[in-house]
Amino acid sequence: MITLPSLSNQPPKRVSIAEAMQVAQQLQAQGDIAGAEKIYKLILEAEPNHGDGIFYLGMILCQSKRFDEAFTLLKRAVKVHPNVFEFHYNLGLIYESNGHFAQALECYRRVVELEPSGNSHSNLAKNLSDSGQLNEAIEFAREAVKRLPHNQRAIPHNNLGSALILRGELEEGLENYKLAIAIDVENASMHSNYLLASNYVANPDLASLFQEHKKFGDKFESFIAKMYENPLATQAKRAQRARADHKPRIGYVSPDFYGHAVGQFIEPILATHDKNKFDVFCYSDNFHTDDSTARMKAVVANWRQVDKLNDEDLARLIQSDGIDILVDLAGHTALNRMGVFIRKPAPIQVTWIGYPNTTGLSTMDYRMTDALADPVGAADELHTEKLLRLPECFSCYQAPKNSPDVGPLPALSNGFITIGSFNNFAKITPHVMRVWIDIMNRVPGSRLLLKNRSLDNPRLKQLILDELCKHGADAKRVELRSPDISSVEHLNGYNLLDIALDSFPYNGTTTTCEALWMGVPVIALAGNNHVSRVGVSQMTNLGLPELIARDTNDYVNIAVALANDVPRLAALRSGLRERLKNSPLMNVPRFTKNLEDAFDLIWKKYVAEPGA
Structure with missing residues (x-):
């Protein structure tokens, strides 16, 4: 028994711990955080290992943004009661919301062990995908789909779609997005995921793509109009x-x-x-x-x-x-x-x-x-x-103030040309791979260097290397690099490239500016809609329209010709930063x-x- 303080003009009274928990939770639900905190502390004075008391007090402290105290309590809750999956799950949520993603993942893995439901598998899949562990993410998302009834599969289909697309499997990823929005027809964020990924499709039917976007507007404008005043x-x-x-x-x-x-x-x-x-x-x-x-x-x-x-x-x-x-x-x-x-x-x-x-x-x-x-x-x-x-x-574009200097042309010391891209791997489709490998194979001794967050996972890195080799790459001439932590290290990575290859149909934007800033010329391919014409805008405004290709054959020919002209590459490298600075692309005022x-x-x- 504990003595509750005076509440709502009622005198203090003796109650059981269970009754005190009910009062504290009621106060918390009503927004009286201070009152609830006081009672949770009284409960823990009487029973220091009361799991719910420890846990809910920790949640109160999180609401109050007293995160150090909160984490201490929540970790104590899972230590005292290690087999309560809800404690691990909520601790994971708080870790995740505060940017502690590795710790969150460990919590979610424990949840799957304790409660191997479809929902726990789906949640772990999402967080594995967010952390770049795509193979595992796909495995857990597929298991979640199996374990859940059809009408509850929207979230795992969405999570599976996201992981597949990040791994470069666009067609299956889009199919899973479609399945998700067919089940949860009112979920706007899932529908947005589908639309975003649709921009990666090579040679899209632009009229159909427009209609897909218009369907989104028509549907959700109608939903909201029924619920809210305009x-x-x-x-x-x-x-x-x-x-x-x-x-x-x-x-x-x-x-x-x-x-x-x-x-x-x-x-x-x-x-x-x-x-x-x-x-x-x-x-x-x-x-x-x-x-x-x-x-x-x-x-x-x-x-x-x-x-x-x-x-x-x-x-x-x-x-x-x-x-x-x-x-x-x-x-x-x-x-x-x-x-x-x-x-x-x-x-x-x-x-x-x-x-x-x-x-x-x-x-x-x-x-x-x-x-x-x-x-x-x-x-x-x-x-x-x-x-x-x-x-x-x-x-x-505005370059980081602590940018590294443009280095010398790597080919001069390497004795070979290095081509590459730092674009998101979702943009690097099998068709893009084949074109890049064709360039590499037509430039004797050249190397292909790719860097993005998908390459942070060793198993995924091997999968991507296998895919490149399947399309004709020599593994000994391919380097796959994990992303760099700092912006300086990231930009320094461009000092390893002689030529940057833009992705298509989904062009780079930031990566193109970064490459140019670091003295690396970029080969762009002109498409027929905005997503595939960003490179046209950037290279034209830079004054280098000759690096814009009309089609993939032209793209390969431009890259090969530039790779075989080392003096021109050296001249471009020495002058690109100043050219970019003096172009509309960096004239902020x-x-x-x-x-x-x-x-x-x-x-x-x-x-x-x-x-x-």
């Missing part, structure tokens, strides 16, 4: 703010305000925005933060941390902030907020930089691009948004001015519309 009803009030002295409010929404590829492109823009002309807001959806996050927060007066808000609450916050132009930086990539943009919390909504295709939403007014990545004509018919083409290029002119144009157009 925030557009408030537009008339907001338009009253459109007077001569009003600065338009721009709101950026992203889960990638950190050292992510999108973060690297948006950071210099945030620092350069004309604060006398626009009020800038950032709605940060990322729980991961780093030095880049801190720099961005320092230059944005209105920073909102919104990862704990659901779509409805975030839409209401944006609406209450009076945002005039809301900019999506994620599209259908992970942790996107399509549900917010469907609710239309701002009168003008724009998607830009995070996704290489239409969102499919009728509520998304514009997509920011350029005339090289999305030529006027056919591209306009393949978007629900109006294409807003910036002068020159659709993005602008000019690019930001072009972006702001576009915002100003669409804002004035909106204000001038009848009834706005």
Whole structure:
């Protein structure tokens, strides 16, 4: 028995530990965290090894962000009661949410041992995939599908699809995504996964791909319209703010305000925005933060941390902030907020930089691009948004301040040419492999160097090497490197390359800029939609259109000719960084001015519309 303190004007009373637990959990559910914490501590004074008391107190401390104390208690809970799978599972969740992924994995492995259900296998599969352990991830996801009834297989099919695509098995990955969204028809994030992966398909039917995106918009706009009032009803009030002295409010929404590829492109823009002309807001959806996050927060007066808000609450916050132009930086990539943009919390909504295709939403007014990545004509018919083409290029690169120097051409000391790519392995399809191997085989003694996070796992590395050899590669001439931890080490990796090969149809963006910054010329292949024309935009703006191929034969010929011209390679290497610095691709002030002119144009157009 323990004595409860006075609650709700009731005198203290003696109760059993079980009764005290009920009171504490009730207080916790009501949001009285301090009251619940006090009672859990009383329970543990009376019974130090009370498993639920230890566990729930640990959860309370997590809610209060007292993580060191919380981890101590939660680890004690699983030590005192090592066979309670719920304790291991929740400890894993907390490890995961705080970025301790290796420890989280160990917890989830223990959960599978204690409770070998379909759900536990599926959860472990997701986390194995996130950590790059794709072979195991696929194994556990397949087992989860077997163990669960059909109507509960959406999550494991989704997890299996993600792992397969990361391993380069696009066709089966897409099929699993389709199975997932057929079971869980209202799951927008799974549907987004399917759309994102569809951009990797070689020679896609662009009209069909557009219709798949439009289906997403039609379906989820319909779902949300049935549940929620349309925030557009408030537009008339907001338009009253459109007077001569009003600065338009721009709101950026992203889960990638950190050292992510999108973060690297948006950071210099945030620092350069004309604060006398626009009020800038950032709605940060990322729980991961780093030095880049801190720099961005320092230059944005209105920073909102919104990862704990659901779509409805975030839409209401944006609406209450009076945002005039809301900019999506994620599209259908992970942790996107399509549900917010469907609710239309701002009168003008724009998607830009995070996704290489239409969102499919009728509520998304514009997509920011350029005339090289999305030529006027056919591209306009393949978007629900109006294409807003910036002068020159659709993005602008800023290199890390601690970048290493450009090294000498490796071929001069190696005596052979090294070709390679640091792109995401999902972009390196079997067709891409065959083309790259053809180049390698036509350049005597050359080497192929690949580096990405998929190569962090020894078993997967061997699987990829086997796949390359199946397509004709000589294993002795292939080097597969794990990703580097620091940005300096990562950039230094380009000092091992003579020629960078862009992936196709899904081009690189950041990796192309990195290679050029480090003096490595990039061979690009021109496709017929944005995802396959990023290289066209970048290489044209750099002033090297001769490195853009018309087809795969041309791609191979350009690469082979460049590999056989070492003096030209050496000249390119010595001058590429300065060429990039002086190109539109790195002219942050000019690019930001072009972006702001576009915002100003669409804002004035909106204000001038009848009834706005």
